[in-house]
Every structure is written in C-alpha cells, then in structure tokens.
Amino acid sequence: MVFTVKTGSCASKLSFRQLALMTVFIGLLSACSSNDGGDGTNGSVSLINIIEEPAGDNCADGGQRVDSGIDDNADGILDTSEADVSSYICRRSGSDGANGSDGTNGSVSLISA
Numbered sequence: 001m002v003f004t005v006k007t008g009s010c011a012s013k014l015s016f017r018q019l020a021l022m023t024v025f026i027g028l029l030s031a032c033s034s035n036d037g038g039d040g041t042n043g044s045v046s047l048i049n050i051i052e053e054p055a056g057d058n059c060a061d062g063g064q065r066v067d068s069g070i071d072d073n074a075d076g077i078l079d080t081s082e083a084d085v086s087s088y089i090c091r092r093s094g095s096d097g098a099n100g101s102d103g104t105n106g107s108v109s110l111i112s113a
C-alpha cells in the first residue's frame with residue numbers, strides 16, 4: 001500500500017513502512033520537546049550616569065554628558081568601561097531677551113455683606 005503525503009505544494013509517496021517510521025519519529029520528537037526547560041538567568045540592568053561636561057569640543061558652553069550602558073559586573077554602578085553610549089545636553093550661551101509689554105488690567109472682585 002502506498003500513501004501520498006502532501007505538505008504545501010509538495011507531495012510524496014510513502015510506503016506503509018515509511019509512513020509508520022515517520023509517525024514513530026514524529027512521536028519521539030514530540031515526547032522529547034514536551035519538557036519545559038529550567039528558568040534562565042536574570043538579565044542585566046541598564047544604567048545611566050549624568051556627568052557635568054566642561055566647555056569644549058562636545059559642548060561649546062558646557063553642559064552635561066549622559067553615559068548609558070549595561071552593568072556587566074552587576075554592582076549597581078555604571079563603571080567607565082561599561083558606558084556604551086555617551087550623549088550630550090549642551091547649554092546655550094546668550095543674553096536675556098527684551099522684556100515683554102505689560103498685560104491688561106484684571107477684573108475687580110467685590111464681596112457684599
């Protein structure tokens with residue numbers, strides 16, 4: 001007896017013996033994959049450091065440097081060697097703008113007793 005197994009657009013003709021072996025093989029794979037694995041290890045923590053940045057190439061008028069990275073040694077501190085990315089928040093120098101014009105007078109509240 002010959003069986004036709006069709007998967008998607010492919011069709012194969014299998015003998016009863018081949019089909020029986022394939023069924024046993026699939027059953028064994030299913031039995032092996034039904035066990036849950038153990039818990040994984042905890043993931044690493046990302047940390048940031050915010051450090052005063054002096055005036056220079058990164059910020060003409062100074063500012064702050066924000067370092068971020070993974071706490072590889074899990075000590076709760078982002079060590080210099082663990083900083084993967086540095087970003088800068090720079091100050092802008094300049095003078096204050098001109099004062100605005102006065103606003104309109106407010107309404108008067110009255111209380112009668």
Ligand SMILES: [Ca+2]
Nearest residue numbers: 071075077079
């Ligand atoms: Ca660390």
